[in-house]
Amino acid sequence: MNFKLTEEHLMIRDAARDFAQNECKPGVIERDTNKTYPTEQVKRMGELGFLGMMVDPKYGGSGLDTISYVLAMEEISKVDSSCSVIMSVNNSLVCWGLETFGTDEQKDKYLPPLAKGEMVGAFCLSEPEAGSDATQQRTTAIDMGDHYILNGTKNWITSGGTAGVYLVIAQTDVEKKHRGINAFIVEKGWEGVSQGAKEDKLGIRASDTHSVMFQDVKVPKANRIGEDGFGFKFAMKTLSGGRIGIASQALGIASGAYELALAYSKERKAFGKPISHHQAIAFKLADMATEIEAARLLCLKAAYLKDTHQNYDLASSMAKVFSSEVAMKTTTEAVQVHGGYGFVKEYHVERLMRDAKITQIYEGTSEIQRVVISRTILKD
Numbered sequence: 001m002n003f004k005l006t007e008e009h010l011m012i013r014d015a016a017r018d019f020a021q022n023e024c025k026p027g028v029i030e031r032d033t034n035k036t037y038p039t040e041q042v043k044r045m046g047e048l049g050f051l052g053m054m055v056d057p058k059y060g061g062s063g064l065d066t067i068s069y070v071l072a073m074e075e076i077s078k079v080d081s082s083c084s085v086i087m088s089v090n091n092s093l094v095c096w097g098l099e100t101f102g103t104d105e106q107k108d109k110y111l112p113p114l115a116k117g118e119m120v121g122a123f124c125l126s127e128p129e130a131g132s133d134a135t136q137q138r139t140t141a142i143d144m145g146d147h148y149i150l151n152g153t154k155n156w157i158t159s160g161g162t163a164g165v166y167l168v169i170a171q172t173d174v175e176k177k178h179r180g181i182n183a184f185i186v187e188k189g190w191e192g193v194s195q196g197a198k199e200d201k202l203g204i205r206a207s208d209t210h211s212v213m214f215q216d217v218k219v220p221k222a223n224r225i226g227e228d229g230f231g232f233k234f235a236m237k238t239l240s241g242g243r244i245g246i247a248s249q250a251l252g253i254a255s256g257a258y259e260l261a262l263a264y265s266k267e268r269k270a271f272g273k274p275i276s277h278h279q280a281i282a283f284k285l286a287d288m289a290t291e292i293e294a295a296r297l298l299c300l301k302a303a304y305l306k307d308t309h310q311n312y313d314l315a316s317s318m319a320k321v322f323s324s325e326v327a328m329k330t331t332t333e334a335v336q337v338h339g340g341y342g343f344v345k346e347y348h349v350e351r352l353m354r355d356a357k358i359t360q361i362y363e364g365t366s367e368i369q370r371v372v373i374s375r376t377i378l379k380d
């Protein structure tokens with residue numbers, strides 16, 4: 001067993017750290033307050049290769065492994081999770097799903113602009129009445145021969161307003177239940193596609209989360225992903241990798257909050273010494289460091305299994321549930337370490353605490369991760 005990162009991994013981690021500290025940190029509080037989409041940062045993520053990290057260079061991607069992706073996600077999420085959720089969805093839900101299951105024509109057409117960040121993609125699974133129970137799709141796609149007619153509404157869609165392309169999950173045959181679900185590539189500009197207002201959220205406020213509506217949208221059959229009826233499995237397989245991205249985001253939020261708490265505790269004095277010298281604070285820092293290290297190992301293990309073509313469904317769910325709970329706990333404690341300063345925006349930790357919450361909800365709630373884990377470990 002070897003825990004050592006390669007030179008290339010370290011280079012990527014450092015490049016992501018530089019980008020986050022120099023280009024995401026300035027303005028992050030204002031973007032959060034005003035719900036301002038990080039246009040410039042997303043453009044730069046494309047230029048730096050962070051939006052198509054694992055995509056084959058022949059499609060304009062960076063051709064890196066999932067470990068590199070985890071490292072970059074952690075660094076960017078330490079600073080700005082509105083940026084890192086856009087990065088995660090584009091990389092692991094949209095690009096990976098297309099590259100793994102798309103036809104050559106689909107990959108040639110859609111992957112290069114997505115991987116280079118000329119446009120971002122969105123993943124449209126959740127609906128007003130189908131969140132955790134993803135088989136209950138109300139969005140329908142009726143087979144008309146050479147095309148489908150798509151109708152329905154998708155909720156809480158990351159990049160719902162800015163995306164150039166949507167991967168849409170829809171029911172094509174109700175009788176067949178989850179085996180009658182398909183996935184489609186839908187372009188933003190097609191007639192009948194529209195978006196609701198940007199959601200006003202607790203955290204990741206700068207990312208654009210919208211409802212997306214489809215009204216009698218004509219989708220060519222060539223834009224269906226995989227065989228007829230593959231859509232539910234497509235969503236499940238894609239989300240397994242997506243959960244590594246969100247686990248790494250949670251890891252980054254936790255380690256960002258920990259670094260701030262550590263630095264503050266060495267500067268702030270109370271009762272004649274830095275608060276880090278008080279055991280009440282020192283023990284909090286010790287727990288944070290230990291739990292973050294455990295979360296990091298789970299994220300890297302899931303990434304390693306994916307990179308070595310082993311089953312990573314269980315590992316990605318374990319990484320996500322653990323890291324997101326560490327993120328919530330660590331950020332709450334980081335606010336506590338900062339005392340009154342932690343409660344104001346200038347010190348960043350209150351934002352990290354708000355951002356942490358969504359990692360327990362999207363791409364499968366903590367409860368859903370426990371469903372996946374318990375079903376796996378209880379299987380005969």
Ligand code: CAA
Binds near residue numbers: 133236363371
């Ligand atoms: N890989 C491949 N196939 C899988 C699979 C996986 N990981 N998990 C399930 N399947 C298959 C099963 O084998 C089964 O197929 P067969 O009947 O052919 O054998 C089929 O899918 C149905 O499986 P289940 O009976 O286990 O399905 P279920 O209804 O009990 O639900 C679930 C399983 C795990 C709870 C699933 O519904 C789930 O993951 N729900 C959460 C949905 C979710 O994560 N939503 C996130 C929204 S996307 C988002 O947040 C993006 C964003 O913008 C940030």
